[in-house]
Amino acid sequence: MPKTPPARTKRDVILEAALDLFSRYGLHGTSVDDIAARADVSKSNLLYYFSSKEALYVALLRDLLVLWMEPLRAFSAEQDPVEAIQAYIRLKLINSRDRPEASRLFCLEMIQGAPLLREELDQMVRRVVEEKSGVIRAWVASGRLAPVDPDHLIFALWATTQHYADFGVQVQSITGKTLADPAFFEATIENVQRIILDGIVKR
Amino acid sequence: MPKTPPARTKRDVILEAALDLFSRYGLHGTSVDDIAARADVSKSNLLYYFSSKEALYVALLRDLLVLWMEPLRAFSAEQDPVEAIQAYIRLKLINSRDRPEASRLFCLEMIQGAPLLREELDQMVRRVVEEKSGVIRAWVASGRLAPVDPDHLIFALWATTQHYADFGVQVQSITGKTLADPAFFEATIENVQRIILDGIVKR
DNA sequence: GTCTATATGCCGATAGAC
DNA sequence: GTCTATCGGCATATAGAC
Numbered sequence: 086m087p088k089t090p091p092a093r094t095k096r097d098v099i100l101e102a103a104l105d106l107f108s109r110y111g112l113h114g115t116s117v118d119d120i121a122a123r124a125d126v127s128k129s130n131l132l133y134y135f136s137s138k139e140a141l142y143v144a145l146l147r148d149l150l151v152l153w154m155e156p157l158r159a160f161s162a163e164q165d166p167v168e169a170i171q172a173y174i175r176l177k178l179i180n181s182r183d184r185p186e187a188s189r190l191f192c193l194e195m196i197q198g199a200p201l202l203r204e205e206l207d208q209m210v211r212r213v214v215e216e217k218s219g220v221i222r223a224w225v226a227s228g229r230l231a232p233v234d235p236d237h238l239i240f241a242l243w244a245t246t247q248h249y250a251d252f253g254v255q256v257q258s259i260t261g262k263t264l265a266d267p268a269f270f271e272a273t274i275e276n277v278q279r280i281i282l283d284g285i286v287k288r
Numbered sequence: 289m290p291k292t293p294p295a296r297t298k299r300d301v302i303l304e305a306a307l308d309l310f311s312r313y314g315l316h317g318t319s320v321d322d323i324a325a326r327a328d329v330s331k332s333n334l335l336y337y338f339s340s341k342e343a344l345y346v347a348l349l350r351d352l353l354v355l356w357m358e359p360l361r362a363f364s365a366e367q368d369p370v371e372a373i374q375a376y377i378r379l380k381l382i383n384s385r386d387r388p389e390a391s392r393l394f395c396l397e398m399i400q401g402a403p404l405l406r407e408e409l410d411q412m413v414r415r416v417v418e419e420k421s422g423v424i425r426a427w428v429a430s431g432r433l434a435p436v437d438p439d440h441l442i443f444a445l446w447a448t449t450q451h452y453a454d455f456g457v458q459v460q461s462i463t464g465k466t467l468a469d470p471a472f473f474e475a476t477i478e479n480v481q482r483i484i485l486d487g488i489v490k491r
Numbered sequence: 492g493t494c495t496a497t498a499t500g501c502c503g504a505t506a507g508a509c
Numbered sequence: 510g511t512c513t514a515t516c517g518g519c520a521t522a523t524a525g526a527c
Contacts, residue, residue: 110400113317117522127493128521133492134492136522137522189399192454193314193399197312198312203457206457206458228490229490230489231489237475237476241448241451245443251395254401254409256443258406272440280484281444281487284484284487284488285433285441286485320503321502321503330512336511341503
């Protein structure tokens, strides 16, 4: 029984339009009219698929959270830590380049105290981080990684990579480049990897 | 001629209330009524001091931007780079602890493409970063710092420190602590400094 | 499933008295 | 400078025909 092809349903179109707008203007800065216009459906038709604006917003966040945590799941104690972390930085920067809206939407939600995502935060995210903290601890214990608090390392990895999506405007204002520029993209990967892995102190 | 004492004018009270709310709910998520209530003034009285909600928002951003860039200004080529960067990380984390609202407001504005701050970004921020990039380049050239792109280093410093303000909810959800906890605060400084300066590769 | 029309409430800003 | 009253606009959501 072949799976139904990933048809671009109207629901998906609406979700995508909503992501574009919510991630830039926030829940309150976006009107249902705006989303409907961008998705090329009527407002009442949109409200047929999602019972309210907030329901649409929450549906979006839930869908994205899973994708968002995926790169971290790859960590396992058997891997070489340097390779694993290098690969992780590359993956997250690919996300920042290809799906900056997703990153921005999470950032918006976090800033506002994650009122609609707190439950997932306190459960799923917490669980994954705890598990992966264990992996990092094992790397440190086996002498393959310098002593570092796993939580703070994960925060540093998140922060340095998501920065290029969330603060993309600032990055562009300062460097004149975006991650869409292949040379700049590779230089970014290289520099983030070097800073996190090797630090900047001369030896 | 002694300066007038820093009297807490009504204008200041309004600005502070606005910061609290804007930084959490954004420009559109905050009503003038909300701000007025929190500042304990009437709505029309507020609109006597600020001609519109947007004017208030912009006034706030301009005031904060100056404070926000201050820690970076301290960088100078004569300093020892390790000490300068350690001090910088500490200062920024103090800001994240004591004024998380300011950090969040900037983050919000950046995510939205900085429509009301782009001019300042392209001028003042850009100028300061260019100047301090020169300092970092000098540190590298003189062999006191490992080779690193100055812009990416500045991004990494910003990202890792501001993360504790902007994603404070997530930090608390995962670690159970906030920067208000003195032990956690010192551990954070220590870990961020170590990651950026020494990296995490075992040698 | 999709549409038009509309009910309903909120919010920014102004008018004008004091 | 501060107040009360209110206008006008916009946005969410629903009703009900097709």
